[in-house]
Amino acid sequence: MTTKYTIGVDYGTESGRAVLVSLVDGKEIADHVTPYRHGVIDEELPESKIKLGYEWALQHPADYIEVLKTSIPAVLKETGINPVDVIGIGIDFTACTMLPVDQNGAPLCFNPKLKDNPHSWLKLWKHHAAQPEADKLNAIAEQRGEKFLPRYGGKISSEWMIAKVWQILNEAPEIFDQTDKFVEATDWVISQLTNNLVRNSCTAGYKSIWHKRDGYPSNDFFKALDPRLENLAETKLRGDILPLGTKAGELTKEMANAIGLNAGIAVAVGNVDAHAAVPAMGVVTPGKMVMAMGTSICHMVLGTEEKQVEGMCGVVEDGIIPGLYGYEAGQSAVGDIFGWYVDQAVPSDVKEAADKKGLNVHHYLEKEATKYQPGEIGLLALDWWNGNRSTLVDTNLSGLLVGMTLQTKPDEIYRSLLEATAFGTRKIVDAFHQNGVAVDELYVCGGLPQKNQLLLQIYADVTNRTINVADSKQTPALGAAMFAAVAAGVENGGYDTIVNAAEKMARVKEETIVPIPENVEIYEKLYQEYTKLHDYFGRGENDVMKRLKAIRPDVKETITVN
Numbered sequence: 001m002t003t004k005y006t007i008g009v010d011y012g013t014e015s016g017r018a019v020l021v022s023l024v025d026g027k028e029i030a031d032h033v034t035p036y037r038h039g040v041i042d043e044e045l046p047e048s049k050i051k052l053g054y055e056w057a058l059q060h061p062a063d064y065i066e067v068l069k070t071s072i073p074a075v076l077k078e079t080g081i082n083p084v085d086v087i088g089i090g091i092d093f094t095a096c097t098m099l100p101v102d103q104n105g106a107p108l109c110f111n112p113k114l115k116d117n118p119h120s121w122l123k124l125w126k127h128h129a130a131q132p133e134a135d136k137l138n139a140i141a142e143q144r145g146e147k148f149l150p151r152y153g154g155k156i157s158s159e160w161m162i163a164k165v166w167q168i169l170n171e172a173p174e175i176f177d178q179t180d181k182f183v184e185a186t187d188w189v190i191s192q193l194t195n196n197l198v199r200n201s202c203t204a205g206y207k208s209i210w211h212k213r214d215g216y217p218s219n220d221f222f223k224a225l226d227p228r229l230e231n232l233a234e235t236k237l238r239g240d241i242l243p244l245g246t247k248a249g250e251l252t253k254e255m256a257n258a259i260g261l262n263a264g265i266a267v268a269v270g271n272v273d274a275h276a277a278v279p280a281m282g283v284v285t286p287g288k289m290v291m292a293m294g295t296s297i298c299h300m301v302l303g304t305e306e307k308q309v310e311g312m313c314g315v316v317e318d319g320i321i322p323g324l325y326g327y328e329a330g331q332s333a334v335g336d337i338f339g340w341y342v343d344q345a346v347p348s349d350v351k352e353a354a355d356k357k358g359l360n361v362h363h364y365l366e367k368e369a370t371k372y373q374p375g376e377i378g379l380l381a382l383d384w385w386n387g388n389r390s391t392l393v394d395t396n397l398s399g400l401l402v403g404m405t406l407q408t409k410p411d412e413i414y415r416s417l418l419e420a421t422a423f424g425t426r427k428i429v430d431a432f433h434q435n436g437v438a439v440d441e442l443y444v445c446g447g448l449p450q451k452n453q454l455l456l457q458i459y460a461d462v463t464n465r466t467i468n469v470a471d472s473k474q475t476p477a478l479g480a481a482m483f484a485a486v487a488a489g490v491e492n493g494g495y496d497t498i499v500n501a502a503e504k505m506a507r508v509k510e511e512t513i514v515p516i517p518e519n520v521e522i523y524e525k526l527y528q529e530y531t532k533l534h535d536y537f538g539r540g541e542n543d544v545m546k547r548l549k550a551i552r553p554d555v556k557e558t559i560t561v562n
């Protein structure tokens, strides 16, 4: 039999990429990236130029289809592989990235009559403007003693489905009324490949408060939020919810022609980027935390029991690997913080020095920052440039840098920002480990581990854990391709379970990053200081960050401050 392949498509924040993967050993034969034509829409709508509010983040659904039509033919062309040997497609996505669709499954923003209303558009995961709704939702859920709340670390995030839906209802009831279904972008793209709109259990579980046995929260709960939401679960959230690894349908003729594959091949149900990365690193048992490190970090770990952990994003049975509880936590900004610094705050002489050495500014600053020992720079930062996703779950928090003097240099600030994100990860690791969800070692993938070696050493030292690094350029896409192989089934040359697929296809580098004991010791002291700042600014003792936000003239929401 000839070698069989699947294609995994990873939809990130800025771009989508297709990877053609061999089912023999998980080797990525070719990959191709398509940047989103409209990027992240956070200032004004395309064409109409209608201004968006503070902390809005939208995307254009057509950009996702363009990824399929550009990147899949590109990997086929590059490799010359016969499409007959490609037995399935899987995708993974940012989440909760959601959109309202009409009865035909078309995005409301494609409708000329509705497209000038920003709420008809697709809301990206990092759209944070639904924080008032999230706050009210959490207060009501707590008051009613809703049993779903502990499964989400005690708080539902403004990034997720119900808060976003409620914001639409509050600010654009006409869009809410005209919505047939609210869907995750990952499910919508799958529907464009198969002509079959099904939901996947991963996003339903982590992002839409759906539970395998209990379903969605009760109608009474939704009614307590707003009487108009009472029947949300059986109306606008309705639809089959299928487990990961299931076939959502088969590739339609029309789409097959557009992307150069054979009609009828298996299309796996949608998945989330970070979750797909877990089996792609061979992690199918507890104790190993997978971190998908890019603009943000998602932290994933498996467990055999359902435990309560403060501020985790969620625990979902079968949410990552069937038969185990999948735990998720995260930091809303990591690479984005370093990117912000490089774009907004690095002086021009640093840029010139980087240019002279033929390095990009990140690499230059990394090299310079490597020269310092832990503790030497005298700086400490709180990593909340995009709020805090875990463990405080508060998007109204913001960044902080302490310890600057007239001698402080840009490479020192850069190093302190790297360290701050490592301390943020340490908080998450501790929250799990101290609550009975073991985290014995770390597994990292995504763009950042390929870009910044210093960052990884700092993470090993701050967490005092060994780091395993993905041997794959596009780990979530590899995971998506593995789920495609399971959807295709062993009878077509695929696999019968994701665990079997992982055994053959997962890829991790042999060399690991090991903590350096002297660094661990110093970082332990700095971490204690980080914790003091974290609790002081994050747990209500000093709400200055929220007061500053509330004073801004462009902030319409009411922010609760102490």
Ligand SMILES: Nc1ncnc2c1ncn2[C@@H]1O[C@H](COP(=O)(O)OP(=O)(O)O)[C@@H](O)[C@H]1O
Binding pocket: 012, 013, 014, 015, 293, 294, 295, 296, 334, 335, 336, 337, 338, 339, 340, 362, 363, 366, 446, 447, 448, 451, 452
């Ligand atoms: N050398 C570097 N060191 C640290 N961060 C970097 C470096 N180069 C780029 N970044 C940051 O990495 C992020 C992009 O990560 P990547 O994994 O490619 O993206 P995504 O999260 O969209 O998949 C950006 O936020 C960028 O600012």
Ligand SMILES: O=C(CO)[C@@H](O)[C@@H](O)COP(=O)(O)O
Binding pocket: 012, 013, 014, 093, 094, 095, 096, 125, 272, 273, 274, 292, 293, 294, 295, 296, 297, 298, 328, 330
């Ligand atoms: O929140 C999740 C997954 O639950 C991510 O999709 C989100 O953080 C975006 O990830 P990226 O930073 O684009 O890799």
